[in-house]
Amino acid sequence: MYLAFFYPYHIMKKQFCCLAAVALLLFVNHSNAQRRRRGANPNDTISSRYVPSDLFSPLFYTERGNDYHAANGAPGIKYWQNRVDYTIKANLDTVKKTISASETINYTNNSPDELKYLWVQLDQNTYRTDARSNLTTGNAAQQHTDGYEFEYVAIMLNGKATKVPYIVNDTRMQIRLPQGVKPGGGKISVLINYHYAIPGSFGGRTDYVDTKNGKIYEIAQWFPRMCVYDDTHGWDTLPFLGSGEFYLEYGDIDYSVTVPWDMIVAGSGLLLNPQQVLTAKQQSRWQTAKGSDKTVMIISPDEVGKPASRPVNKGTLTWHFKMQNTRDVAFGASRAFIWDAARVNLPAGKKTMAMSVYPVESAGTDAWGRATEYLKGSIEYFSAKWFVYPYPNAINEAGIAGGMEYPGIVFDGITDKGKELFWVTAHEIGHNWFPMIVGSNERRFAWMDEGFNTFIDVYCSDVFNKGEYAPKRDGEYAPGGGNPADEIVPTIIDPNAPSIMTAADAISEKYRHPIAYFKPAFGLILLREQILGKDRFDYAFRDYIHNWAYKHPTPDDFFRSMDNGAGEDLSWFWKGWFYNNWKLDLAIIDAKYIDATDVKKGLRITIANKEAMAMPFTLQVKYQDGSKQSLKFPVETWLKDKAVTITFPSDKDVLSVDIDPDAALPDVNRGNNHFGMK
Template identity: 30%
Template sequence: MMKIKYVFAALFFVSSALVFAQETETKKEPGHTNQSKFRQLYQEFATPNTYRSASGTPGPDYYQQQADYKMDITLDDRNARIYGEETITYYNNSPDDLEYLWVQLDQNVRAKDSKSPLRNGGGVPLAYRTGSFTGEYMTEPFDGGFNIEYVRDASGKPIPYTINQTMMRVNIAEPLKSGSSISFSIKWWYNIPDHTVNRARSGFEYFPKDGNRAYVIAQFFPRMAVYSDVEGWQNHQFWGSGEFALPFGNYDVNITVPADHVLDATGVLQNRKEVFSKEMMKRYEQAKKSYDKPVIIVTQEEAEAAEKGFSEKTKTWKFRAENVRDYGFATSRKFIWDMQAVKIGGKDVMAVSLYPKEGNPLWEEYSTKAVASTLKTYSSHTFDYPYHKAISVHAKNQGMEYPMICWNYGRPNEDGTYSDRVKYGMISVIIHEVGHNFFPMIVNSDERQWGWMDEGLDTFMQYLAEQEFGETFPEAISPDEKYPSRRGDPSKIVPYMAGDQSTISPIMSNPENVYQLGPNAYAKPATALNILRETVMGRELFDHAFKTYAQRWKFKHPTPEDFFRTMEDASAVDLDWFWRSWFYTTDYVDIGVKGVKKYYVSDKPTAEMREYMAANNITEDQLPPLVYLAEEDSEDFDPELKGKSPTEISQPLKAFMMDNMTEQERAQVQEPKYFYQVTFDKPGGIPMPLIVEYTYADGTTEQVTYPPEIWRKNDDEVSRVISSQKELVGIVVDPKAETADIDTTNNSWPKKDQPSEFDQFKENIKGK
């Protein structure tokens, strides 16, 4: 054993001396701060406190406010106008006394004097779509926005208020003490916009053939803003892109509409027998027991008959919703209505669809199936869906979400035919919008500040749900194909990440300030999480951590740091390098093979070793027996070395084996005949696992995944020594395109003359 220790000690001495010599030379360079991608995120993260812990859990003093609403809403169908009265009871659970309250007036983004249309610069484009040109220059601005008739306290006395664009400050008489509550009332009305114009998030679509409107109504009432430990009042203006930050609460809502309308909304319908016909009640009872297919509650024939009338009578639908953060409803005499029961965690949930005849036959075939499938997939990866129903409503060019209800696009041609693009687009948007029930309707992130926390996480889950939908309903997709997801696969994000850096923002940006919201808030975070699950962490670790995050923060207000910390806390995987690279920068992935050198074993010092010995006055007899690798075709290389085993050439190695190994151990030793130094470089800024496929002369392959930490000491390039009994003939980095590498021309050795994936993309879109 003494010889083993002697050899290892000598080798350590030599290698340490070489490193010291290199470090001594670099001391002439100026100093620098820690620029390693692998440094911890302490500078970026807020200091943990009693509200939010370092592990990513809510702290012992975590709190959140509550806002309860009682509303009476009337829809004036002839004039497309909404009237409303609400009483808000606001509970101050924070440790702070509040001098005033902030209420959101999102409809004011459509007021005539709104600043939203003035916030963007720009000149004359190459061309306008006709609709855009007309809307921009040839029409009067829509007369939208809330008309506030009064704000009153519980005794009916007026409360002064100040409106600043889409925010209203309610100037309460006395500070609202910590632990107390206040009730106040607001009365308002507004003109409902045509949501097909400028893609309003809610409103109506007018059908000129029958003179009817279909309404999808949200952001229709003054809503309390969030007050939290993170930034106090979240009263950032609603400009149009950044969505909504809202507290949870309970809702009692009465909605009065024409008597011939069909309506559904957030919450449990309280007076079903009053608003349903006997036949509808019978069908509803059947739907509650139908787990394999939807039951039609209102048929197409009945909807078409209703289209021909216009009732002057009204009907009031009464709903109760508990622990929701928002409210929405849809109503029309045009709606067909179907429902199906879904078993989620031992209880029944109703999957529901509302659609006019213009949506058929596509909607009757696939909408409720997509709702049911989504609830199952999301529940399995997060928590059991807690509400009693999930509704998909057909609306032209829409894709918006609210608790228990959402609007979705996907319209066949007038003759009922439709393309695969329309079909998959409809199924995907339904999955996405129904999935928003989980993020952010329950895991209630701040959409106004961090758009990716709802859109990115939901798009990632959408990808999983789409693939499972294809497995559950194989008849819905083309034979022998997987579901054609538009986002999620690493290759799909390459064109964006390889694009012009002047029009790319980090994911950790406010949604109002990014150049390309779709790639930034939806596609890139979804792709990052997919890579994290499949390539960096592995499914088992990722799925456990992701579910832990969802369960820790359901019905609470998480921040990005709560997500990042939980993913590490529940997996024991240090991911600071990943969050920094993917979320805080606009770096991209580009890893390649820089070069390959072939070596043979020798027992003679190499030229580099002789130079080192001379510089340090070391003679050969002062060194222990050492083994050297001589580069092929270098001055150290002896052609007779080729093809011989290490012990045939290196006497020190042979003596070491003979003296320190048993006969059985020597018999088990694999003696490599080939040695290679492979150097990998990283032109891109993002460190990733180095996934390498080695191909040998006998046709066999071997895949090795080096952890991302291989880049921790050299962010530019790294070398590995490969020993083998077989000749190495080929190397491919990222052979299955798992890392969103933007340039694959440098991924192979010998280098292949092929365009990169991004070059192919650019070629494919020429002329389109």
């Protein structure tokens, strides 16, 4: 979901001396030995909150890997996952402003457990006056609907539809079965007929809004969806409270939407009956767009709302879509839509389509006239960098949801333009990787959704159209641009700030962006650019994505994947950055020549770690002649001590010494990072 943006801090490349890590450690160890012989141990005199044994304590993982979630972070040899296929026939009534539908849920129980009852998600009930979300999000005074109203709930039993008892509790329904669904592949079909009133502008994610040529309907979270039954919680029945988003099973969704004849429907998945809902001219343009890198108009601005733009001029039309191996679908519908499209080029010669639908008010090359270009560029980058986009098309729909993501379709702001439209488009379609492809539980772990996606769209801005909208900067934290390593400090030092591992709905609005989006994304930037390096990070991160595509990873699966794929024990980082808001304060305590009469013998520099967090760091010496020399030190520098004395192999007159000269680390006190030589 779109709220605000995190943007990368591009660090200037420096020339580092080519010294082996072993040599660096020899410098540190040798000087420590000298220090101990002299009896001048800085650990005895420096004030510091750093306790090495806390950060580097063993047994970070409280459970061993098992047959379901392996120790290396991959799915285990007995990993299982249930499957849900849906067939839905829906009707959009634009007079009553309601959705009515009949739904068939075909559920496969691949678990080792017999299921005596089923749990179903009912997100539309969040708009009821008695919804729990009213108390957690402050919506009690807003407009409301009656949520889902059910005409029929049944199962197929011995070839017949048989009504079954059910209860509705807030945004969940429990269906009580006459006999359990057998483990290891048992199947059941559930039949549900329902209707609900579509919320107006207060809907947030599902709504309608007036435009010059008619209402735009954004229809999401619109059908009862199965709760996930997994090896972590059994039935995961957390209610929908607003901030915590979705956790869903995968399967095929075949759905039809009947609308008045003059409306266009843009939905997730492949349109199966274009010949019935498009004119011959529109079908021809659609085929042209499939082969075009330039945006092609399917319905132009001067055709919007004209009878000639529709294959019939009365009654209704039914739009039929199908999406395979997906966890959800959504759609937009309006008579006001301009519709354009272009080809998307994927690795290994694969193709898909990018499309945009928007009203005439949003048209123009500075606005939604480039929306398809933005969508195409983002998908091509994410596919080449991380994992190939799997769906037959992607749609960018203009409305008032203001930035919301579903498989194959995103709802972006109707008034967005320029860089804001590109940034929100890249961010929302990026969610198709996290959590639509990598199916984490975003209702519990917002950071595995928003944080990961914010991280990948940082780099998308760097490459789109040769950096047209780069670098991304965080408007909330640094108006006009700034350094994210400094921007995160107010959150880290805030004693009331929750940790990244806080439950999604337990994060207050004040902290939702910094904790769910910004801090995890910047944490991955630190891993990639300061701790592991780009090659090792990218290899491990891709491996995680490929291992968990269309599956349900837990936080430990991610942590273990990165540890194993990068070949690094990162438990200190997960502990300090994700489970805690531990602060970092590296300080230069002293710097002096080893021999004041001979500068070529080098410097002896004492550095302290004054807070609970540690990081690898760069030490830079600037010489009187303007040249610079840098050394990088690993996090193991802090494995035993809160202060170390380092021998730096300088060979000429020194002007100053700096730690973290590029300000890349989230150091809470930069005032002690510089030391001027006398």
